[in-house]
Amino acid sequence: MSANPYSIHGAELVSLKIGVAKNGNAYASGILNVRDANGKFEASHKFLSFDAVESFRALELQYFSKQSAQPDTSGGDLVFADGEPESTETRERSVAKATARPQVDVSGWFKTSKMGNAWVTSYMVEDVQG
16 A cells, blocks of 8 residues: 555545456446536546455446347337327327436545556555445
């Protein structure tokens, strides 16, 4: 751990990916959004974690796993009444609601590395509570 730990309480987990490094070790990467007390956006941090992969794996399965389309929700099995033409005007419409992003408490430290000609800063997460 760095001598300068940094904790974020109530960070929004925007994206999450579990991968395997060249050496065979699993890692978690993604983006965290930080908001102020009024809910306004403050910052966005790319993160990387080798220490809290299992905690992130549980969050990935719960919030970020891809599900296949089911016949009852995909629209593939819709049947229209006999004698009534299919019309987009007669279908019931509703606004889709976005799912809330999971909020997590994380602790770690910032690491800056040189990649090619650019300097990249990542938040190295060591602990996560979801």
